[in-house]
Amino acid sequence: MANLSSATPLVRPEFEHITVEAGQIGEVERPLSLWERLSNIDWLRKAVILIVLGAAWEAYARYAGNELTFPTLVQTMQALWEATVHGPLLERTLTSLRVLLTGYALGLFIAGVFTTIAVSTRIGTDLLSTLTAMFNPLPAIALLPLALLWFGLGIPSLVFVIVHSVLWAVALNTHTGFLAVSETQRMAGMNYGLRGVRYVLKILIPAAFPSILAGLKIGWAFAWRTLIAAELVFGVSSRSGGLGWFIFENRNQLETANVFAGLTAVIIIGLVVESVVFRTIEMHTVRKWGMQR
Amino acid sequence: MTAIQPVDGLSKSDAVAHSPLLSVKDVTLQYKTREHIVTATYRVSFDVFQADRFVLLGPSGCGKSSLLKGVAGFMAPVEGTMKLNGRTIDRPSPDRMMVFQEFDQLLPWKTVLQNVMFPMLTSGRCKRKEARERALRFIDKVNLTKFRDAYPHMLSGGMKQRVAIARAMAMEPDILLMDEPFAALDALTRRKMQEELLQLWEDTRFTMLFVTHSIEEAIIVGSRILVLSPHPGRVKAELNAHQFSHAEQGRPEFGALTQRIHNMLFAERIEEEALSKAGAAHG
Known part of the structure; x- marks a missing residue:
């Protein structure tokens, strides 16, 4: 301690080992316990969350005891069953989905055109970023009165507001994804002689896929919200209303259990699309490619 | 050696x-x-x-x-x-095929084999079957046959660079x-x-x-x-x-050449330092 400056390392004898065969070490690998394996299953964990939430709902509704404002889970499920099998819920849902898919597809197509122009020219980039900055914060539902004026009371108005809600979210995400593609991957692509649309399709889109997928999800959620809200506002054009109309109608008749059933239908479709459609796409793309955990 | x-x-x-x-x-x-x-x-x-x-x-x-x-x-x-x-x-x-320093030059959405085949196919240099054969040959040359169906994120840095080299060489570029x-x-x-x-x-x-x-x-x-x-x-x-x-590497000629190049690059720095010192003295 006292004489640190003159300390020299102790010279020790050298040695070499012959390493022990791995087989002799014994337990190198051990299977996980049943509990560990069960808790590794994604859907099981999520199912547990759903059951807990459902139990909480049922408990509170029974405690409150007012089915006019807050029906129980059991009553809601009965109403959902009734409305699906004997009532108009299925038909209403299909109507909504048809409008939704039309608007979503159209929105994606226009977003694709916009972003392709945006990556190929500088003025295109400016155009897209200006338009996005202008219109992205504008709630689609605020355009509904105008849409009704332009397209009348009917599906074209709904499609118009859905396109508006999908377009900017998807375009913004896709363009951000394109900008984030690494310089090396861009140069590698150009090195192969790829240019123009082929370059966008074969290099930029796959390389930006995590962002694009995030955009698709956000766009889907926006489209749903906009559609249900729009249907609540102006109801129905002919006899074929959508889910929003179903909810509105039942509220007017104070069939609260049916209102809950309609909302549950919206939630179920959302869950299915998220956990089946988008998850499958994720598994086969970004996760397989190691771009996302 | x-x-x-x-x-x-x-x-x-x-x-x-x-x-x-x-x-x-x-x-x-x-x-x-x-x-x-x-x-x-x-x-x-x-x-x-x-x-x-x-x-x-x-x-x-x-x-x-x-x-x-x-x-x-x-x-x-x-x-x-x-x-x-x-x-x-x-x-x-x-x-003129390029091999970059960065490991992300491989396309993460393609396997090793697909990565090596990709430029041959997109440039229209080969038909699919020929591209596959050539790709397999060069993947074998860089000792990655076992990993031909792996995705880039599963490979180490050295393996990724081998794939990039195989990909470039399979094109048989002029340079x-x-x-x-x-x-x-x-x-x-x-x-x-x-x-x-x-x-x-x-x-x-x-x-x-x-x-x-x-x-x-x-x-x-x-x-x-x-x-x-x-x-x-x-x-x-x-x-x-x-x-x-x-x-x-251990030979004196090797050391001499290293030293010669080192001096070439280093001499510049000494000159520059001298210049900047002179400049400082003047200023």
């Missing part, structure tokens, strides 16, 4: 070696930052012949990577000409451009990769233009070395290094 005698190999197999494959004449390269135009190289000239392992060596900021990007067609010269087989280089093309391909690897892997690259060169005698800032790597990998001065890059010397490989 592999003993390399490229001079013999050259004179025997390449009768056409008298006209250069790549000819760079008085090339000045500039790039723009937000506020400045920076001159990366100033009137650089050199010729690369068939089966050369031509190394561009210099400290960082000497414009060697810019030169390589110029040859690749990513950067147009403001002065001078760059010609490959007599044709002026004006855009990126698969006849292989390598931008510090081993710089991001650990020392042991780097050495192994250098040996493998030399072995590949022994097998196929391709032409390559190799950029590095390591004097040792330049001497081992290169057959001829262009030494560039720092910022903006100007030619300081062109030296022969074909007689050296890993085996000669």
Whole structure:
């Protein structure tokens, strides 16, 4: 301690080992316990969350005891069953989905055109970023009165507001994804002689896929919200209303259990699309490619 | 170790070696930052012949990577000409395949095999079946047959660089451009990769233009070395290094050449320091 400056390392004898065969070490690998394996299953964990939430709902509704404002889970499920099998819920849902898919597809197509122009020219980039900055914060539902004026009371108005809600979210995400593609991957692509649309399709889109997928999800959620809200506002054009109309109608008749059933239908479709459609796409793309955990 | 005698190999197999494959004449390269135009190289000239392992060596900021990007067609010269087989280089093309330093040069959405096949298919050089055969052959050459169906994120850095080399070589380009391909690897892997690259060169005698800032790597990998001065890059010397490989690393000649290049690069710095001191004294 006292004489640190003159300390020299102790010279020790050298040695070499012959390493022990791995087989002799014994337990190198051990299977996980049943509990560990069960808790590794994604859907099981999520199912547990759903059951807990459902139990909480049922408990509170029974405690409150007012089915006019807050029906129980059991009553809601009965109403959902009734409305699906004997009532108009299925038909209403299909109507909504048809409008939704039309608007979503159209929105994606226009977003694709916009972003392709945006990556190929500088003025295109400016155009897209200006338009996005202008219109992205504008709630689609605020355009509904105008849409009704332009397209009348009917599906074209709904499609118009859905396109508006999908377009900017998807375009913004896709363009951000394109900008984030690494310089090396861009140069590698150009090195192969790829240019123009082929370059966008074969290099930029796959390389930006995590962002694009995030955009698709956000766009889907926006489209749903906009559609249900729009249907609540102006109801129905002919006899074929959508889910929003179903909810509105039942509220007017104070069939609260049916209102809950309609909302549950919206939630179920959302869950299915998220956990089946988008998850499958994720598994086969970004996760397989190691771009996302 | 592999003993390399490229001079013999050259004179025997390449009768056409008298006209250069790549000819760079008085090339000045500039790039723009937000506020400045920076001159990366100033009137650089050199010729690369068939089966050369031509190394561009210099400290960082000497414009060697810019030169390589110029040859690749990513950067147009403001002065001078760059010609490959007599044709002026004006855009990126698969006849000049590039291997980058970064590991993300592989396309993460394709397997090793698909990555190697991709440029052959997109450039229309081969039909699918032929592309597959060629890809498998070159994947085997870089010892990755076991990993041909793996995705890049499952591979180590060295393996990714091997895939990139296989991908470039399978195209059988006129010239292989390598931008510090081993710089991001650990020392042991780097050495192994250098040996493998030399072995590949022994097998196929391709032409390559190799950029590095390591004097040792330049001497081992290169057959001829262009030494560039720092910022903006100007030619300081062109030296022969074909007689050296890993085996000669301990030899005095190897040490002498290392020292000679070191002095060339280092002398500049001493001069600069002296100049700045003189400047400070005046000011």
